[in-house]
Amino acid sequence: MSSDFRPYHMQKAYGTDWLEFVPTHWKIVRLRHLVTCLDGKRVPLAAAERGKMLGPYPYWGANRIIDHINDYLFDEELVLLGEDGAPFLARDKPVAFFSQGKVWPNNHIHVLRPRDSVQPAFLAYALNCVDYARYIGGATRDKLTQSQMKALPIPVPVDSEQRAIVRFLDHADRRIQRYIRAKERLIELLEEQKQAIIHQAVTGQIDVRTGQPYPAYKDSGVEWLGEVPEHWEVGPLKRFVARGPGAIKAGPFGSQLTSAEMAGADYKVYTQRNVIKHDLDGGDKYVSSAKFEDLRAFEVIPGDVLITSRGTIGRTALVTKGCRAGILHPCLLRVQVDPRHLGRRFLMTLVQDSALLPRQLAFLSNATTIDVIYSDTLANVLIPVPSREEQRCIGEYLSDRIGILKAATSSQATRQIELLNEYRARLIADVVTGKLDVREAAASLPEIDPLDVHSSSRESEAHTSVSPHAAGAALFSPHP
Numbered sequence: 001m002s003s004d005f006r007p008y009h010m011q012k013a014y015g016t017d018w019l020e021f022v023p024t025h026w027k028i029v030r031l032r033h034l035v036t037c038l039d040g041k042r043v044p045l046a047a048a049e050r051g052k053m054l055g056p057y058p059y060w061g062a063n064r065i066i067d068h069i070n071d072y073l074f075d076e077e078l079v080l081l082g083e084d085g086a087p088f089l090a091r092d093k094p095v096a097f098f099s100q101g102k103v104w105p106n107n108h109i110h111v112l113r114p115r116d117s118v119q120p121a122f123l124a125y126a127l128n129c130v131d132y133a134r135y136i137g138g139a140t141r142d143k144l145t146q147s148q149m150k151a152l153p154i155p156v157p158v159d160s161e162q163r164a165i166v167r168f169l170d171h172a173d174r175r176i177q178r179y180i181r182a183k184e185r186l187i188e189l190l191e192e193q194k195q196a197i198i199h200q201a202v203t204g205q206i207d208v209r210t211g212q213p214y215p216a217y218k219d220s221g222v223e224w225l226g227e228v229p230e231h232w233e234v235g236p237l238k239r240f241v242a243r244g245p246g247a248i249k250a251g252p253f254g255s256q257l258t259s260a261e262m263a264g265a266d267y268k269v270y271t272q273r274n275v276i277k278h279d280l281d282g283g284d285k286y287v288s289s290a291k292f293e294d295l296r297a298f299e300v301i302p303g304d305v306l307i308t309s310r311g312t313i314g315r316t317a318l319v320t321k322g323c324r325a326g327i328l329h330p331c332l333l334r335v336q337v338d339p340r341h342l343g344r345r346f347l348m349t350l351v352q353d354s355a356l357l358p359r360q361l362a363f364l365s366n367a368t369t370i371d372v373i374y375s376d377t378l379a380n381v382l383i384p385v386p387s388r389e390e391q392r393c394i395g396e397y398l399s400d401r402i403g404i405l406k407a408a409t410s411s412q413a414t415r416q417i418e419l420l421n422e423y424r425a426r427l428i429a430d431v432v433t434g435k436l437d438v439r440e441a442a443a444s445l446p447e448i449d450p451l452d453v454h455s456s457s458r459e460s461e462a463h464t465s466v467s468p469h470a471a472g473a474a475l476f477s478p479h480p
Helices: 047-051 120-127 146-150 159-202 272-276 289-294 344-353 356-365 375-379 388-432 439-443 457-463 468-474
Strands: 011-013 021-023 027-030 035-037 054-060 065-069 078-082 096-099 102-105 109-114 153-156 217-219 227-229 233-236 248-250 267-270 305-308 316-318 326-328 332-335 382-385
Touching: 035 146, 047 054, 047 065, 054 096, 078 102, 078 120, 096 120, 109 120, 120 153, 120 159, 120 388, 159 344, 159 388, 159 439, 248 375, 267 289, 272 305, 272 316, 305 344, 316 344, 326 332, 332 375, 344 356, 344 388, 356 382
Parallel strands: 054 102, 267 326
Antiparallel strands: 011 021, 027 153, 035 109, 054 065, 078 096, 078 109, 217 227, 233 382, 248 332, 305 316, 305 332
16 A cells, blocks of 8 residues: 555654654644643433433444434534543554534543644544553553643644545545445355354254255244254253253352452363353463362363353353363353253254344343343253254254355455454554655545445445455545
């Protein structure tokens, strides 16, 4: 990208990591001289209050719009800059936003009114290039105080150059975002295809051994499941687990296992992070031998299927031989199957990959959104159960089909989105810090971007398979 534009002829040293050199005719100005801080006019609203004020105006949190309400505090051009909780150290994620029109910011985002010496949109771009590492503090989460914010050094070209930079970057950003949306849509389509493949297999719509429907079906007795192969069983999960108490077991109550007690050194505490990251060896939560004995009912042993039960629910992991002795964290469930009837991998597919679990949990919990799985609820989830041989074949079939989808397309698209976001962040930084002179490029841009007129189907058609490098080369072409 850098080779497509000339650098400025004359540079002067400034000396910070992100502003090592700037064009000689640019100024470096502390933020306090460029804006008026309006933080004193912010008013936070609790979720319950906002629920009574639903409307069209954005209600801003630390780095995003978190609600829309029927009133506003400001109606002007502003720059909103995260105060605490914003991703200050993630260089490809924005922390500053150019706001036009009616908004209500809360107390987690600074409200800045730019003065005449700086264009609001240029300032937002510049603030997203700052190296905030030396300016943020905070004991529990990153915080940019008013005093540190006002000390930020900002590169400031003349007004006409600021306008050219904004024109250029707005044009580039629109095109990059188009490519990203096309990739995201591709990922959505692949996820839909994946869900369809899984649903067909685990509900018996096809016999994965032949690729054809089964010869005979029966009514499952469950409205959302419909018909299943005649020889399959359908029943609550508790029918297919090991005999005896504790086969479906939730982790201990928080009062039974405090944070202080998880600072021991003898027995591992298996946490949500272990399951979500597919890393049962990692983590630093341990309990003493005495505490382990006290909580032995929550012991984790090889063959257990672990399920995340709070927040990020329904993720699974299989405890294998060689895993350390330990206990469940309060945010996990343990299932011990009866291997004569139910395979562990098949259960994990039903829980984590199919749509059967969330649909039933919502029904059994009488709720539209679920953020907790209780052991009694999980025990009563109805599942289709083919023979163990068919379960094995379904597992192999899904491994092959889903693996092909991930390897060929979904993983590539995800990586390309990452690269495009990195490319966008680098381009903005190179332009607003004066590494690239884009004045001529900005002047040559069309008043109306052809892609703004001919988007939708052409965008999807042309961009779903384009590489980040090709996208970068196409960003500034005057023709689609």
